[in-house]
Amino acid sequence: MPTNKTNVQTKGRELIMERIFxxxxxxxxxxxxxxxxxxxxxxxxxxxxxxxxxxFREGGKWHFxxxxxxxxxxxWGLAVYKNIDKPRKIEYKDNFSDEQGNINEDMPxxxxxxxxxxxxxxxxxxxxxxxxxxxxxxxxxxxGAVEGNESQMERLDEYLPTIQ
Numbered sequence: 001m002p003t004n005k006t007n008v009q010t011k012g013r014e015l016i017m018e019r020i021f022x023x024x025x026x027x028x029x030x031x032x033x034x035x036x037x038x039x040x041x042x043x044x045x046x047x048x049x050x051x052x053x054x055x056f057r058e059g060g061k062w063h064f065x066x067x068x069x070x071x072x073x074x075x076w077g078l079a080v081y082k083n084i085d086k087p088r089k090i091e092y093k094d095n096f097s098d099e100q101g102n103i104n105e106d107m108p109x110x111x112x113x114x115x116x117x118x119x120x121x122x123x124x125x126x127x128x129x130x131x132x133x134x135x136x137x138x139x140x141x142x143x144g145a146v147e148g149n150e151s152q153m154e155r156l157d158e159y160l161p162t163i164q
Contacts, residue, residue: 005019006018006019006149006150006153007019008146010137010141012134013130013131013132013133013134013136013137014128014129014130014131014137015128015129015131015137015140015141015145015146016126016127016128016129017126017127017129017146017149017153018124018125018126018127019124019125019153020119020122020123020124020125021122021123021125021156021157021160022122022157022160022161023122023123023160023164024118024121024122024123025087025088025116025117025118025123026087027123027160027163027164028087028116028123028125029086029087029088029090029116030087031156031159031160031163032090032114033054033056033084033086033090034054034056035052035053035054035064037159037163038052038054038064039052040155040159040162041152041155041156041158041159042064042066042152042155043066043148043152043155044066044147044148044151044152044155045151045154045155046068046069046151047066047067047068047069047073047075047148048066048067048155049064049065049066050065050066050067050074051063051064051065051076052064052065056081056084057081057084058081058082058083058084059080059081060080060081061078061079061080061081061101062077062078062079062080062081062092063076063077063078063079063097063101064076064077064079065077065099075096076096076097076098076099076101077094077095077096077097078094078095078096078097078101078103079092079093079094079095079112080092080093082111083113087116088115088116088117089113089114089115089116090113090114091111091112091113091114092111092112093109093110093111093112094109094110094111094112094129095107095109095110108131108132108136108139108140109132110129110130110131110140111129111130112127112128112129112130113127113128113129113130114126114127115127115128127149
């Protein structure tokens with residue numbers, strides 16, 4: 001798998017995205033676990049993160065907002081951390097929410113597991129998102145989740161050299 005390209009596949013209700021980053025697993029874990037870092041790369045280029053509050057611990061919450069290019073474009077999210085295994089894995093339930101952190105029940109809940117593996121002096125990051133149904137997975141893909149993730153991972157690639 002080449003660097004700077006995400007390998008995307010689906011298996012049943014899972015969306016699996018894998019990519020190699022030129023950074024050690026410890027650093028990759030850090031950029032996922034702090035608003036200080038996330039504000040520099042989370043969200044597609046056109047929808048960067050503007051708000052971020054995080055209590056990074058099992059049971060803790062991460063509340064964030066991405067803002068789009070047009071006035072009033074915003075997308076809020078609320079994640080709850082389920083399992084943190086430093087520096088190997090972060091697992092969280094992710095939901096669309098409003099500014100107050102109220103979950104949008106009309107949108108799908110996602111269980112996301114991000115794993116970091118040493119790979120020839122770099123990190124192989126594997127993100128697995130589990131949906132309640134295959135139809136929900138298809139809906140999220142049709143919303144542009146894969147393209148948005150690719151843009152976000154490009155931003156992460158650009159950010160990593162600035163902190164090493």
